Amino acid sequence: MSAHELKTGPLEYRTQEGQMSIMGFWIFLAAEIVLFSTLFATYAVLFGRTVDAPTPGHLFEPGIVLVMTFLLLTSSFTCGIAVHQMRKGSVKALIIWMVITLALGAGFLGFEIYEFVHYVHEGATMQSSAFWSAFFTLTGTHGLHVTLGIGWAVLLLIQIAKRGLTPVTSRKMFIISLYWHFLDVVWIFIFTSVYLIGMVV
């Protein structure tokens, strides 16, 4: 509740409120690590329990997964650039880079939905077996996070366009950048332990 405001440093850290929000969000991300790792654990334990549904080795295609991975990796990079521009005080560049980020994210989602539809078409559904339940829940939870992130970022961009960069808006922007990078971290593990291992074993 302190009204003291620092005069230097990135805007998002200048108020105590900003510092506390960012710290709180880091702690939330730590909780998210546990949330996703529980899903990973479920997936790992239920691995191979496909019953009559197709096996992952049959369905996973390296091409589409690599494209999705590069889309998300690039979006994480452009999101980083957006924050870099924010710290230089450039609202316009920030918005442009964020729009690119969100477009890449939407592209990722498009491929993921295509992939899901394809699998369901092949008979691998949420209901078909324990393995596929775990697969859809793990990747779907990540996809849901990306969807929410896109919606959240759009709301934020409206606020930044209206209000410019203040300690409050830049704090919000910084937090969503953390969220977006974090989703990339999660995807790296999904890419590795779901898709690559699924195709190897």
Add this chain to the structure above:
Amino acid sequence: MRLDEFFVTGEPLIYAGMVSIALVTSAALFLLTYFKKWGWLWREWLTTVDHKKIGIMYILAALAMLFRGGVDALMMRVQLAFPDMNFLDAQHYDEIFTTHGTVMIIFMAMPFLIGLMNIIVPLQIGARDFAFPYVNALSFWSFMFGAMLFNISFVIGGSPDAGWTSYTPLAGAAMSPGPGQNFYLLGLQLSGIGTLATGINLMVTILKMRAPGMKLFQMPIFTWSTLVTCFIIVFAFPILTVALALMTIDRIFGSQFFTLTGEGLPMMWANLFWMWGHPEVYIVILPAFGIFSEVIATFAKKRLFGYNAMVWSMILIAGLSFLVWVHHFFTMGAGAFVNSVFSISTMLIAVPTGVKIFNWLATLYKAKIKFSVAMMWALAFIPSFVIGGVTGVMLGMAAADYQFHNSYFLVAHFHYVLIAGTVFACFAGLVFWYPKMFGHKLNERLGKWSFWFFVIGFHVCFFPQYFLGLDGMPRRIFITNIAEWLPLNIISTVGAFGMGAGFAIFVFNIYYSYRYSEREKTGDSWDGRTLEWATPTPVPYYNFATVPYVDKYDAFLAMKEKGETTYDEERLEPIHMPSYTGQPFIMMGFLFIASFALVFEWIPLAILGLAGGLIMMIVRSFDYDEGYYVEVDEIKRIERKARGL
């Protein structure tokens, strides 16, 4: 859906429940309308973001839940003492032990402790509110709506009946059809959101809002226990969130995680549940340790012995709590190696816990003890908890556990740790901090009566259960007319009613003290040692007019020696405070609707409720309310009145 499927029918006890709910609700509505209190209720309570008021609401709700869970317990005990009376049938008995366990852990123990943390922690560290007051209100309403959702199950739709652990496949859609189990899943999910948010909120509060100068190792021990508890909450609750979500998806959308078809793995539920569940028991015991430490130090009038060892042992317990979960299902059939690993890690926890016990004893050693009611609860805790702990180590031995598992020995063990630990601490903490909350002490004479009834009743109730367990009586059965078991069961039931009487006297004492107790004038009711006693009583809504500089453990003791107060007219500045808002209440109201709809699998209504919740989040995102300032003149007026200057 027909109306007689919606409401639970055909059970006289539940009809009585319905009638009493209807009567109490209409009485409350009538009184609110008659005394024109609706505006007051909305302005002062439903929209509040003040940590003290939210804490009081938490504690009131927890007391109500203690009553509900207690009535469940008494009904079970009646059935077990008089098995031939047909008081309860099998179905009703199953529902009651399920709701008893769930209500006591999730909706009684945690909110009670979180309520005390809400009120006390900011005061102990010299903060004016939580780091995120809005989120704090959100947490409370998510708990409250979650608890209400769970509790209405017994009149609408039917209660869950698969035990508070809800093991699959019993709890799955195939063997528990209908809404009962969904109430469990969604009630816990809804309140779990709030618990996680509280964990983050309190953690940031403690790390970033301490009084200037106060180092981590100068914090009061209750604040330390809160910090460690928050650490466990942040890392344990997401596991529960996922486990509940997976079972919900199983039941409502037909997936195969825990089913017997589709190669699901029912024991995976037990694995996930206890990965959360074991840390959960430390979530409810560590704050209790913190409360006892404060009470013992205050009434022994000595600095807590081995402060550093106390803190480190809590940190160690927190770490170990994540490494022992398998001891809840040693009998699953995992290999000897798995069981041995978890058996050893389980017994390791006894070491830091033992350190704490010895530190309390050392604090009491050669002290001039004042036997107030709060202190008596703390003193009763030590030996009772040791009995629970020692039998816990017995259960931790995997080979022996094949004998003890699912018997009354286990039931006795966890009631010994949870009641002697958590419930005694809730009473001790409430009695201890009551004057800070309400401006008057609880009557000590009545307090002692309730103490003796409860503590003696507790031992009479649960000690025989160890022997019932050794005699082979399994838990969760409702027919007990086996000659060897009957006498001990009757004794146990007598004890349970003793505890009920103790609780009744406690509640009466709240009313009695409200009427007759002397009002507090100083704010320092017990010659306290920590900063919460430095504020005047009742605590002004901004807590501290001026925040003291802290460079010692037992900060208020040092202030008293130097003659300082938290009101220094020279240093007064306008204080920034957050505005009250109804958003948290409305947001969680929408999520309540969504959850209720999901319980009955009305998907369109659930989507509507979720959309409402999302809209409220968007409203919040565009809300740039920055709070307001309390002017210096206002502070002067309030402080002068409170301090009688």
Add this chain to the structure above:
Amino acid sequence: MAEHSKSIPVQHIIGFVLSIVLTLLAAWAALGSNLPVKWIIAGILTLAVIQAGIQLFMFMHMTESESRNGHVPWNMMFHGFVLAAIIVAGSLFTMSWGFDHHPGKDDMGTHQEEEQQHGGH
């Protein structure tokens, strides 16, 4: 502050290039190489951890001094990852591999073999 005033975000570009290279390396190891399966799994998981580190340290400013958070974020993130390891490895240990210790004695052993066959497709 040094990074703050630079016009080209060098760190981000290095991080981006590294993450692309590591991804391709992992994909090659899994799909193009003839290493033993256990080695591949261990190798690509290590690469994933390195990549996560790149995101955290080069993109997410986890350790920047302006934050005034002191040690808190990396402390909590570190414990988060430790816990992730406990949850995943612990679940596999108790639920999947824990039954290996008495193979052939009951039907557990054959069940394990079946599972491996399923995975082998």
